[in-house]
Amino acid sequence: MIGPSRVAELDVPAAGVETGAARPAQSYWNESWERLRANRVGMAAGLLIVVFALIALLAPLFSLVVTHVQPQTINLDDTFFRPGLRHLLGTDELGRDTLTRLIWGARVSLGVAFLTVAMSLSVGTTVGMVAGYYGGWIDDVLMRFVDMVLAIPAIFLFILMSILFRPNAITLAAIVASVGWGSVARLVRGEVLSVKQRDFILATRSIGAGDARLMVRHLLPNVLPVLIVAASLGVGQIILIEAALDFLGLGIQPPTPSWGNMLTNAQSYFFRSGFLVAFPGITIFITVLASNIFGNAVRDAFDPRLKS
Amino acid sequence: MTQPLLEVRDLHTVFSTKEGTVKAVDGVSFDLTPGETLGIVGESGCGKSVTALSVMRLQRPGKIVSGKVMFKGQDLTKLSEYEMREIRGREIAMIFQDPMTSLNPVFQVGWQVGEPTRLHHGWGAKKALASAVNMLSRVGIPSAESRANDYPHQFSGGMRQRAMIAMGLTTTPQVLIADEPTTALDVTIQAQILDLLRHVNREFGTATILITHNLGVVAGMCERIIVMYAGKVVESGPTKDVFAHPTHPYTWSLLRSIPRLDAEKHEPLKPIEGVPPNLADLPTGCAFHPRCVFRVDRCTRDVPALLRVGESQLAACWVTQAGGELTGA
Amino acid sequence: MHETSVKALSRAWTTNEPLVSISDLRVWFPVASGVMQRTIGHVHAVDGVDLEIKAGETLGLVGESGCGKSTLGRAVTRLLEPTGGTVRFKGEDITHIRGGHLRALRREMAMIFQDPYASLDPRQTVGDIIGEPIDVHRLAKGKERQDRIRELLRVVGMNPRYADRYPHEFSGGQRQRIGIARALAVEPTFIVCDEPISALDVSIQAQIINLLENLQSKFKLTYLFIAHDLSVVKHISNRIAVMYLGKVMEVAPASQLYRRPRHPYTGSLMSAIPIPDPAIELRRERFILQGDVASPVNPPSGCRFRTRCPRAREHCAEETPPLEAFGSDQWAACFYPLD
Numbered sequence: 001m002i003g004p005s006r007v008a009e010l011d012v013p014a015a016g017v018e019t020g021a022a023r024p025a026q027s028y029w030n031e032s033w034e035r036l037r038a039n040r041v042g043m044a045a046g047l048l049i050v051v052f053a054l055i056a057l058l059a060p061l062f063s064l065v066v067t068h069v070q071p072q073t074i075n076l077d078d079t080f081f082r083p084g085l086r087h088l089l090g091t092d093e094l095g096r097d098t099l100t101r102l103i104w105g106a107r108v109s110l111g112v113a114f115l116t117v118a119m120s121l122s123v124g125t126t127v128g129m130v131a132g133y134y135g136g137w138i139d140d141v142l143m144r145f146v147d148m149v150l151a152i153p154a155i156f157l158f159i160l161m162s163i164l165f166r167p168n169a170i171t172l173a174a175i176v177a178s179v180g181w182g183s184v185a186r187l188v189r190g191e192v193l194s195v196k197q198r199d200f201i202l203a204t205r206s207i208g209a210g211d212a213r214l215m216v217r218h219l220l221p222n223v224l225p226v227l228i229v230a231a232s233l234g235v236g237q238i239i240l241i242e243a244a245l246d247f248l249g250l251g252i253q254p255p256t257p258s259w260g261n262m263l264t265n266a267q268s269y270f271f272r273s274g275f276l277v278a279f280p281g282i283t284i285f286i287t288v289l290a291s292n293i294f295g296n297a298v299r300d301a302f303d304p305r306l307k308s
Numbered sequence: 309m310t311q312p313l314l315e316v317r318d319l320h321t322v323f324s325t326k327e328g329t330v331k332a333v334d335g336v337s338f339d340l341t342p343g344e345t346l347g348i349v350g351e352s353g354c355g356k357s358v359t360a361l362s363v364m365r366l367q368r369p370g371k372i373v374s375g376k377v378m379f380k381g382q383d384l385t386k387l388s389e390y391e392m393r394e395i396r397g398r399e400i401a402m403i404f405q406d407p408m409t410s411l412n413p414v415f416q417v418g419w420q421v422g423e424p425t426r427l428h429h430g431w432g433a434k435k436a437l438a439s440a441v442n443m444l445s446r447v448g449i450p451s452a453e454s455r456a457n458d459y460p461h462q463f464s465g466g467m468r469q470r471a472m473i474a475m476g477l478t479t480t481p482q483v484l485i486a487d488e489p490t491t492a493l494d495v496t497i498q499a500q501i502l503d504l505l506r507h508v509n510r511e512f513g514t515a516t517i518l519i520t521h522n523l524g525v526v527a528g529m530c531e532r533i534i535v536m537y538a539g540k541v542v543e544s545g546p547t548k549d550v551f552a553h554p555t556h557p558y559t560w561s562l563l564r565s566i567p568r569l570d571a572e573k574h575e576p577l578k579p580i581e582g583v584p585p586n587l588a589d590l591p592t593g594c595a596f597h598p599r600c601v602f603r604v605d606r607c608t609r610d611v612p613a614l615l616r617v618g619e620s621q622l623a624a625c626w627v628t629q630a631g632g633e634l635t636g637a
Numbered sequence: 638m639h640e641t642s643v644k645a646l647s648r649a650w651t652t653n654e655p656l657v658s659i660s661d662l663r664v665w666f667p668v669a670s671g672v673m674q675r676t677i678g679h680v681h682a683v684d685g686v687d688l689e690i691k692a693g694e695t696l697g698l699v700g701e702s703g704c705g706k707s708t709l710g711r712a713v714t715r716l717l718e719p720t721g722g723t724v725r726f727k728g729e730d731i732t733h734i735r736g737g738h739l740r741a742l743r744r745e746m747a748m749i750f751q752d753p754y755a756s757l758d759p760r761q762t763v764g765d766i767i768g769e770p771i772d773v774h775r776l777a778k779g780k781e782r783q784d785r786i787r788e789l790l791r792v793v794g795m796n797p798r799y800a801d802r803y804p805h806e807f808s809g810g811q812r813q814r815i816g817i818a819r820a821l822a823v824e825p826t827f828i829v830c831d832e833p834i835s836a837l838d839v840s841i842q843a844q845i846i847n848l849l850e851n852l853q854s855k856f857k858l859t860y861l862f863i864a865h866d867l868s869v870v871k872h873i874s875n876r877i878a879v880m881y882l883g884k885v886m887e888v889a890p891a892s893q894l895y896r897r898p899r900h901p902y903t904g905s906l907m908s909a910i911p912i913p914d915p916a917i918e919l920r921r922e923r924f925i926l927q928g929d930v931a932s933p934v935n936p937p938s939g940c941r942f943r944t945r946c947p948r949a950r951e952h953c954a955e956e957t958p959p960l961e962a963f964g965s966d967q968w969a970a971c972f973y974p975l976d
Contacts, residue, residue, distance in 0.1 A: 027803055028760055199756035203816070206716055207770035207823060208743030217769075221760035351838040464929040494701035495865065496926045499909035503925050521839050524868075524911025528918035548915040565843035567872030569895060569910050570917065574872070576850065579843035583808045599840075 032225070035301040042297020045290040049235070052287060053114075056106035063104075069097045071104040071257045083275060090275045092265065098279055101257040105280070108258035109287075112173045113238040117231050119177035124184025125227060129215055131185065132192030143189065149182040162250040172251050176241055180234070187230060188223055195222045225302040233295030236288040243284050259284050312339035312378075313515050314363070314400075314483055319375035321355075321362045327588035332358040332370055334539035337614070340483065345509055345516040347530030347547065349523060351584055355539040356519045360485045363517075364402055365392045379483075398428040401476030405488035407468035411460040418444070418456025421475040428479050436478075443474040447504055466497035473504060477512060484508070485517045490525065502529060523566060527551060535559050538585050538595035541614055545621030555623035557600045560634045594626070602627045602634060654728060655689035656827060656859050657713060662686045662722035664705070664712045668934055680933045682708040684883035685722070687960065690827075695853065695860040697874030697891065699867050699906070701930060705883040706863045710829040713861065714746045715739060726827070744774055747820035751832035753812035757804040763790070763815055764800035770822040789818040792855075794848060810841035817848065821856070829861045834869065846873055867910045871895055876966070879903050882933055882941040885960065889967035899969035902942045940971070948973045 037043060055062065063070055075095035083090045089098040131142040161167075161175040195201065196219070204218055239259075245251035246260025254261050259280045266276035321333035333355045340346050348356045361367045363377050365384060377384040384395065396402075401424075404410045411420055421444060422436030431439070437456065445452035447470045460468060469489060476484055486505060490498035502525065509516050518529055526533050526547060534544040535556065543556035554560040561580045582599040585591055591598050597607040606626045617623040628634065663686075665679040683705040690696045700706045711717040713724055715731060723732045731742055747770075750756035757766055767786045771777050777785050787797035793814040804812055813833060820828055830849065834842040850873065852858060864870045870877055871891045878888045879902065887900040898904045908924040928945050931937050940958050943949040952972055960968040 027762075028805075199750045199752055200758045202711075202716060203748065203750055203756045203819065204758070204769065206714060206743065206746075206748040207819065208740045208773050209769065213773065218758050218760075222758070351840055466929055494930075495867070495909045496701060496905060497929070499923070499925050500927075502911075503923070522911065523839075523913035524918075527913050527915045528911050528921070551913065551915050562840060563913060565840060566913060567843075567846070567868045568912060568914070569868040569871055569907065570912055570914075571872065573892075577843040577846055577872070579847055580840040581844070583810060583841065584838060 028225075032302045036297060039297045039300065042294055042300075045293035045297065048290045049287070049294060052106055053110055055103055056110050059103045059107050063100055066099075069100050071096065071101045072255050073097070073100075082273070089279050090273065092262075092273075092276055093269055098262075098276065101262060102259070102279060102283055105257040105259045105262055106283075108169055108252050108256065109239055109242055109260070109284075111169050112176070112242045112252075113235045115170065115173035116176045116180060116238045116242075117234045119173060120180035120184050120234070121227060121231055123177070124181035125188050125220075125223070127181070128185035128188025128190075129192055129219060129223070132189040132196065133211070133215055133219065139189070142185070146182045146185050149179060150186075152179065154179045158245055158250050162245070167245075167251050167253065169252065172242065172245070176238060176245075180238070184227075184230060187226060191223045191226050192219055195219055228302055229295065229299040232298040233292065236291035236295065239284065239288050239291065310341050313342045313380075314340040315376070315378040316359070316363065317376040317378070319359065319362055319377065320373045321358050321367050321370045322373050323370045325588060327586075330587045331539050331590075332587065333362055335375075336536070336539075336541055338534050338541065338544065340515050340517060342482070342515055343509070343513045344532065345505075345518055345530045347526035347533035348517060348519045348536060349521065349526055349533055350536035351521055353538075353584060353587065354536040356536050357487050359536070360402065360487055360517060360519055363485065364396055364400060365389075366396075366402075394428070397424045397476075397481070398479045399481050400483040400485065401479070401481040402485040402487065403469070403472045403476050403489050405491050407465055407472055407492065410472055411463075411468055413460050416457050416459055417463060417471050420460075421456070421471055421478060424475060424479045439478055440474070443478050444471065447471075447474045447477070447508075448500070449474070464497075465493050466500060469493060469497075469501050470504065473501075473508065477508060477514070480512060480514075482515060483517065484514045485519070487519045488521070489518070491520070491522075498525075505529065523551075523563065535562075538590060539587060540595065540624060541622075542596065542625070543621065543623045544614070549618075549620050553618065553621075554634060555617040555621045555628045556596075556625045557602045557627070557634060558596050561599075561601070594624070601636065602632065656692040656727060657688075657690040657861070658725045659686055659688045659709075659713060660723050660725075662688075662709070662712060662724060663720045664708050664717055665720045678934050681705075681883045681936055682933060683712060683719075684936070686880075686883075686885050688878055688885060688888070690859060690861060692826075692859055693857060694875040695862050695873055697870035697877040698861060698863045698880060699865060699870050699877060700880035701865060703882075703930060703933060704880040705933070706880050707831055709880070710748070710831050710861060710863050714748055714829050715742060716748070740774070744823045745825055746827045746829065747823055747825040749813075749816055749820050749828060749830045749833045752836050753809050753816055754804075754836075756816050757812055759804055762801050762803055763807075766804070766815060767800075767818045767822055770819060774823060776823070785822070789821055790815075792821065792852070793818045794844075808841075809837050810844060813837060813845055814848065817845075817852070821852065824856075825858070827859045827861070829863065831863045832865070833862075835864060835866065842869070849873065867906060868912075879906065882931060882936050884941055884970065886942065886971070887967070887969040888960070889963075889969075893967055897967075897975075899963050899967060899974040900942075900971045901946050901948050901973075901975060903969070904975050 073096060078091050078095035079093055081091040089102065091097055127142055127146065131139040157179060158175060165171045201214060201218060204214055242251060243260035246258045247264050249264060252258040252261055254265065262280040263277065266280065269276055317337050319333050319336045320331065323330045323332055336359050348359065350356045358367055358370060362372055363384065372385050375385065384392065411417065418437050418440045422440035425431045425436045425439055441452050441456050444456055449455050449467060449470055463471060490501050493501060505516060506529065508514055518526065520526060530547050532545065533547050533550055534541050535558065536542065537558050543550060543554065543559045550559060551563065554563060564578045565580055567577060580599050585595055593608045593610055594612055597603045600607065604627060612624045612626050612629065614622045614624040615629055617628045623629065662683055664683040665681055667676040668678045668680060669675060670677045686709060698706045698709065708717065712719045719732055723730055725731065726742065726745065734742065764786050767789050768782055771782055771785060786800050790797045790799060795811060795814050804815065807815065834845050837845060846869065853860060862870060862873055874891045876888060877891050877894050879886045879900065881902050887894065887898065887903045894903060895907060898907055905924050905926045912918055926945050931944050937944050939954040939956055943953040950973065958970045958972045960970045962968055
């Protein structure tokens with residue numbers, strides 16, 4: 001980092017130069033990152049999500065090295081084990097290791113969440129950007145379509161879709177994203193409409209830049225902060241939606257473990273072993289809480305209103 | 309000399325910012341005599357608005373840390389918030405730069421203009437409205453009776469500023485503080501509002517503090533001016549003397565840097581180099597010294613006090629206090 | 638066909654013909670209302686303007702807010718498509734050109750904006766902002782591009798090392814210099830300056846005015862200088878056009894306009910400008926206009942100024958006064974001009 005003193009030593013060329021600009025080069029992104037880093041709780045929450053994601057990615061390794069079982073491994077001798085040394089978080093009615101299943105379940109739950117966010121963000125951004133930038137009838141058509149998408153009762157759509165397609169992580173993400181992109185499109189359009197008013201857009205047109213350049217080089221970077229915030233807040237919501245769908249049997253089907261369908265199973269045995277409900281529940285709770293806290297931290301750090 | 313109506317003595321108002329404590333008003337003193345129009349001139353960030361707000365005790369989030377504001381024998385800085393409310397709007401009224409946002413969009417103009425009388429005189433709605441209508445017509449709103457029922461968005465910028473002035477005058481205050489009252493307005497409307505302020509000053513005898521960055525406006529409006537720079541008064545005196553023989557280099561350079569409509573031939577402007585200082589990181593000594601063409605060694609070390617220079621003026625400048633002349637190309 | 642037009646645009650303009658000529662230019666904006674957003678009328682922002690801008694001169698364009706001066710500037714630079722009339726640049730009709738031809742025009746004309754905070758993309762570095770016109774028109778690459786950016790910064794009086802900084806690190810005056818450097822990057826012949834100093838501090842304004850004047854003589858630029866402050870416009874301009882409600886009321890050389898305005902609106906505008914001299918202000922005769930500017934949606938019939946004009950008579954409502962010559966270089970649109 002360059003200290004402020006560097007400005008003082010700058011040689012001043014021709015007459016008429018204003019000195020000043022007392023701070024070293026700081027991009028918006030740097031500054032936001034600095035602000036985010038200063039938020040300890042937010043960073044801890046973010047770190048937790050990263051750790052969960054890493055564990056999910058490395059699930060096969062964990063099966064091999066830590067728990068020594070596969071998530072689908074049935075062991076009828078070891079049913080309803082309480083948490084202990086042999087099975088850290090116990091086992092279920094088929095003797096499957098809960099920790100292993102949670103770790104593999106994280107692949108599904110987090111994977112679906114990230115994939116859904118990525119899908120709704122890319123579709124939503126494109127639609128919102130095009131609608132906001134071009135305006136007129138293009139805007140009318142696209143936004144009326146968004147209105148319709150948002151008017152669809154999501155739960156019925158999910159039921160219908162899960163009947164039509166056999167849900168796996170990718171189709172499930174696509175199903176959730178098929179509704180989720182609508183609100184992103186609205187958000188982006190609103191942001192584009194306000195950025196579009198600013199003189200630098202006109203200034204860029206005045207030097208001969210075309211639509212593509214304006215959208216990619218100028219609108220997108222200025223819309224990006226709200227997208228980042230939307231993405232970080234979205235992850236938590238989608239984990240909840242996905243868990244609910246799994247729980248209802250509309251999502252990932254057993255025996256593939258997911259946090260949601262682990263709960264479905266557990267409800268039948270709630271009185272036999274409360275741990276079967278508690279662990280997936282706590283995991284979902286912690287993950288969603290962490291992602292909400294992180295999302296809020298990101299919003300505070302990136303809040304576009306803090307900057308002109 | 310007449311007894312001053314308002315005496316501001318060594319006023320200090322600070323703001324705490326990320327970059328540290330900022331002295332927005334740094335030892336400002338001035339008097340306002342009854343019926344006069346005093347101009348406070350300076351660029352953005354010089355502390356002229358904060359000075360006015362401090363007089364009204366509306367400087368928040370800033371804090372008045374020391375100094376006195378004497379008004380009718382009492383020190384306004386010592387009053388409770390409740391006592392201060394009795395002064396605001398009744399004895400000292402204020403109008404602001406942006407007439408678009410200083411009226412509440414959900415109330416009718418007449419209702420708002422009558423508000424000070426309802427508040428301070430306890431008048432009923434009817435009586436307050438009648439006085440509001442009267443005042444609106446006196447500030448030049450045509451068919452005031454029907455326009456009083458309009459909402460602010462139905463008024464043009466100039467008319468809103470008239471309504472603001474009317475609102476300020478309903479309680480016949482002794483002091484009117486106008487903070488950049490014409491900056492947001494077009495020139496022909498500015499001329500109307502300035503004319504109205506002159507008229508108000510004559511007819512109601514209201515002493516006026518006119519805060520502006522426009523040297524032309526003070527030239528035509530004010531008997532006396534004070535010039536502020538970086539939170540301090542750098543020069544004060546009768547307007548005609550300050551314009552004819554500025555005794556602070558800032559005033560001197562500022563007058564030479566602005567284009568004049570009545571210039572006979574085209575001569576290049578003589579700009580003040582550099583930028584106004586960052587209040588959180590002021591230069592040592594005189595805050596103007598980095599931009600000053602007359603500076604001597606002492607200016608970089610010691611802060612000059614505001615002292616008498618010449619017949620009628622005060623200046624905070626080591627050079628002119630030592631008898632130096634401000635001349636040059 | 639495009640090929641020749643592009644060439645025509647980039648050749649030097651040495652003839653005595655005006656560099657820019659505007660005739661009967663109109664820019665109307667629809668006013669929509671109701672659920673169906675039906676067009677219920679038009680804002681006559683620019684409504685039949687004839688003007689000529691000579692090569693190398695500064696034409697000042699003054700008027701109050703809403704008089705259409707900025708819209709005119711944007712129509713001339715084709716940031717807005719005119720509703721009617723024609724704009725000629727170097728003899729070429731550019732009113733409705735598109736595509737490559739319009740891009741070629743962008744190398745000839747540039748614009749400087751009022752708000753130095755809004756007119757620079759906060760996510761770009763100063764170097765990227767100034768480099769963008771160079772990239773768009775593929776004028777230079779790599780080191781050559783860097784050198785040009787540095788050179789441009791130097792030309793506007795800024796330290797070339799500032800290229801990797803962001804706009805928010807600079808003061809208003811410095812940002813305006815960056816905006817000027819961006820405008821110069823295409824090496825234009827014609828620059829529309831839209832209120833370039835009105836957002837700046839008083840002590841900074843003169844720096845920018847002097848910079849614009851120096852650049853003009855250095856690069857042989859032609860300016861259309863739009864502002865509401867007549868004293869600034871009078872200082873910088875050779876000739877001044879006064880606009881009111883979408884129409885030009887008077888055109889004259891700067892000093893002539895001050896000494897002997899012919900249009901009553903010009904006269905009242907002049908008298909409304911405060912002069913920073915108490916001695917003059919004291920004995921100045923004030924000529925204060927009554928009322929507000931009429932609506933540009935339903936402009937008054939005949940002369941637009943008649944609703945506020947102290948000299949207006951019946952005739953003014955019936956017929957629109959044309960611009961008429963007073964001497965060789967002054968025109969005013971008034972039936973009852975000042976003498």
